[in-house]
Amino acid sequence: MKICRFDKDRLGLVQGREVLDVTEALEVLPPARYPLPRYDPLVANLAAVRARIEALAPRARRLPLESVKLLSPVANPGKIVAAPVNYTKHLEEARADPAIHHQNQIAEIQRVGLFLKATSALAGPGEGVALRKLDRRNDHEVELAVVIGARADRVPRQRAMACIAGYAIGLDMTIRGPEERSLRKSVDSYAVLGPWLVTADELRDPSKLEISLAVGSEPRQRANTRDLILGIPALIEFASAFYTLEPGDVLLTGTPEGVGPVRPGDVMLAAIEGIGEMRVEVRAA
Ligand code: MN
Numbered sequence: 389m390k391i392c393r394f395d396k397d398r399l400g401l402v403q404g405r406e407v408l409d410v411t412e413a414l415e416v417l418p419p420a421r422y423p424l425p426r427y428d429p430l431v432a433n434l435a436a437v438r439a440r441i442e443a444l445a446p447r448a449r450r451l452p453l454e455s456v457k458l459l460s461p462v463a464n465p466g467k468i469v470a471a472p473v474n475y476t477k478h479l480e481e482a483r484a485d486p487a488i489h490h491q492n493q494i495a496e497i498q499r500v501g502l503f504l505k506a507t508s509a510l511a512g513p514g515e516g517v518a519l520r521k522l523d524r525r526n527d528h529e530v531e532l533a534v535v536i537g538a539r540a541d542r543v544p545r546q547r548a549m550a551c552i553a554g555y556a557i558g559l560d561m562t563i564r565g566p567e568e569r570s571l572r573k574s575v576d577s578y579a580v581l582g583p584w585l586v587t588a589d590e591l592r593d594p595s596k597l598e599i600s601l602a603v604g605s606e607p608r609q610r611a612n613t614r615d616l617i618l619g620i621p622a623l624i625e626f627a628s629a630f631y632t633l634e635p636g637d638v639l640l641t642g643t644p645e646g647v648g649p650v651r652p653g654d655v656m657l658a659a660i661e662g663i664g665e666m667r668v669e670v671r672a673a
Contacts, residue, residue: 389438390664391554392584393463393512394456399430401441401448402584402664407456408448413440426466428636431537431553431585438587457514458666461556461585462535467637468505468579469627470531470560471497472569474617474642481645487525487564488647497618497642502627505560505640506574513582513666517561518673519652520575525564528650529643530601530609530658532594533558533581534620540633545621551633552620554587555594557658557666558640559601562647576673581638583666591662595619598661599644603654611644 390402399414400407416436417429430437473479474497482488511517519526537553561578562569573579594613601609613619618626623641627633650656652672659665 389441389587389590390584391441391461391587393459393461394514397459397463400456400584401445402453405453407451407453408445409451410441410444410448412444413437416440427634428462428464428466430636431462431535432635434537434553434587434635457512458583459512459514460510460581462581462636462638465507465510465636465638466634467631468507468510468640469502469633469637470505470573470640471502471618471623471642472500473497475611475615475644476617477611477615477645478643478647479617481647488527502623503569503573505570505579509574509576509579511577511580513580513668515577516669516671517559517580517650518577518671519650520673521563521565522652522672525649527562527564527647528601528603528608528656529560529562529647530599531558531560531640531643532597532599532613532660534594534623534639534641535585536633536637536639537588537635539635540624540628543624543628545625548621548624551624552588553635554585555591555660555663556581556585557583557660557663558638559656559658559668560640560643580668583664586663594662600659601646602657603648603650608648609644609646611646613641615644616641
């Protein structure tokens with residue numbers, strides 16, 4: 389199932405080039421009560437939401453996909469976890485380019501581990517990316533995004549795949565420079581998630597997916613998730629050894645080679661096999 393959020397917090401079921409408005413399915417969620425949970429309520433209740441979506445779909449209003457503004461399919465992730473350098477060719481590229489590595493040591497993921505992006509950086513493809521620090525290089529990084537579906541505390545890799553709700557395309561937008569990664573990658577709108585959540589039952593093997601990004605008509609990144617240094621099960625094991633992963637947490641698995649700058653006015657086209665593609669406009673903040 390492909391589940392999207394669109395326009396003014398509508399919930400959609402994506403079928404081909406159409407979006408079925410199934411917003412009523414949100415009524416199965418428990419009422420919000422302070423303090424709010426640290427997980428995303430929609431993802432935490434995904435089974436019930438899906439059942440309601442299926443019941444609503446035959447009578448749902450149908451909209452052309454092109455006519456809706458796509459938001460992040462996960463509204464309230466508790467964490468956005470990201471892998472710094474997780475493809476060998478990108479590791480070589482980063483080490484060779486001082487614009488990318490600056491003073492920071494570029495090291496293997498097994499040594500440096502993971503970092504966090506602020507949840508306030510989250511944006512949907514229809515919202516676009518608003519660049520800051522235009523005197524610096526602002527780079528695109530396309531990544532396979534994993535959405536956690538079940539609480540995961542110290543989960544060994546052998547059991548990790550059972551903790552996944554689904555997948556999306558992630559853009560880990562980055563200002564290059566000397567500051568900590570988490571600062572340079574947490575600018576508002578610098579974590580794009582979309583175009584929808586593909587549930588794990590629909591995308592059974594994420595370990596060999598074609599992944600690409602173009603800026604306008606210029607191809608920039610093209611790779612396959614089979615070349616991940618740490619695959620998804622190992623990333624979940626690594627992250628959950630330090631902190632509990634909650635439903636709705638987003639795990640950005642790292643970008644392949646070909647990262648490069650974007651400028652206001654550019655349009656990014658990102659695609660991942662089995663998920664789909666998304667168009668993201670770039671503007672100045
Ligand atoms: Mn990245």
